[in-house]
Amino acid sequence: MHSTHRRALLAGAGFAIIGRGLGSAQAQGRTVIRVGWPTGDGAQDPYAIGARAFKEEAEKLSNNRIEVQLFPNRALGDERPMLDGLRLGTVDMAVITNAVIAQIEPAFQINDMPFLFTDEAAAQRALDGEMGASLAQRLERRGVVSLGYMEGGFRQMVNNVRPIARPADVRGVKFRVLQSPIYVGMYTALGGTAVPMAWGETFTAVQQGTIDGLEIPLAVIDANRYDEVTKYLSLTNHIYSMIGLLMGKRNLDRLPADLRDVVRAAATAATAKQRTASITNARQITEGLRGKGMQVNAVTDPAEFRQAVLPMYESFRGAIGAEIVQQALAASR
Template structure:
């Protein structure tokens, strides 16, 4: 689905349509919520699923009282401008990668700590509990409401140089990473080369050989056709990719109380649906990507990767918050 490019101003929060006049009666105006995200509008894209499920769940609760409009493929801008727009009230909602949220609220870096979660159930246990509540409260003070911790799946490494079987295989390989000190730190600890880069530039950079590869969830590899420009898929499971369904606090607070409650309920319901669908899709995607020509491998010794990155936990404790690190490690088991 293609959308016209719009300025952030055009995505102004909860823009109220002009009241239409029919005879002597004025039709009731309804608020509009515009949701943006940077990846595709594919049926299996985890960002797209979060947005569509939210729209469906909200409609179940309020009918046509709110007009939800969806904008994929960076139609409202890249992730950091989307997030900044939410803080200012010029963007209503977005589905945003955790590492970008952490640029605004550093405590969110806990979700990107490598090899923290053994599986998706452990990650959801942490995010649905005290740690997730604390993160949401901190983000609210920055002007953004967290409506749900959705699932992008575990991030894997793809590249055109060699399979990543052991940490030593990363040496000399240039990987695009999110613009996050944790992602840069992880590749440094493992002996690779990290190249921070905006998402919109990445496909072309791989295609032209400016970088060798990137790290990315399976669903995003498939939805954005990265199998066309990369050869090796290594199942490193190094970081659990949390993607958040976020809303501008200004947009949220302008709604009537009953509509605010419906938005919160819709966020919770959409998150549950999105997690289930994302997990189902991930199980099928490995075989599909292999059929598209990617060479798939498991890592030989996951513990070797964990040992290499463990010093990061101490170095990031201050930036994240000692209490968040402590509680996340305890809840993750």
């Protein structure tokens, strides 16, 4: 539908329109908040689970004074344009990958540091404590309010050479990585070979033996059928994927005080629900991949891996901030 036509219909239905956005608009006692995210709306998609949970909580807690409209599959734009829209007030709310948030607030790089968190509980402890509060303060100064630190699941290693149980097992193995200094640095520190490669080329490269494996979250391994081209799944938990439930400060501040409180309370409740669902899905997917023939192993001594990559923490300390690094390390012990 043409955007002008859509706005006319919404306005006619009693929803006020402010500027280019529809959200945070008050009309007939109702407020519309539009939430966008980059992935699909599947039952096990972590972004979709979080957005749906927020809609349910916000509408319930506000007695339907708030209507939350959901826009999956980049319908409000790719992640960086959505993030910029939050700052400008043209996008109301979004669920966005940590690495993209780090593009406007470098302190968020802490969440992508390897082997920082041993499990979900450690990550949640840090994000719900001093570290998370410090990150939120820095982000708010950029015009974006962090309403909840949701969970994309840990990234794991899959390959065709050997199970990865200790740092020495990574040596000589060629892993596809994101084009990121953190990911390249991690494999370099462990003695492996990092091969930056576009996602669209990766499956064929593994299939043909150009690379030995890659590192991705469990849901992505399953959805993209990497069990068909890789043998070993090692639950390394090397990077915790945080996804942020974010709202533009401009649009949050436009709300009446009682609805601001509702939005924050709904986000807190939705984050708790989303995290629980993410952990449940991870267990189910792991067992499903095992059932499809993958050889699955857990890492018994994550401290050994962290020790191997500790020099990276020093090299990123300046960009992230010494205080944030210290808070993260303290919470993850």
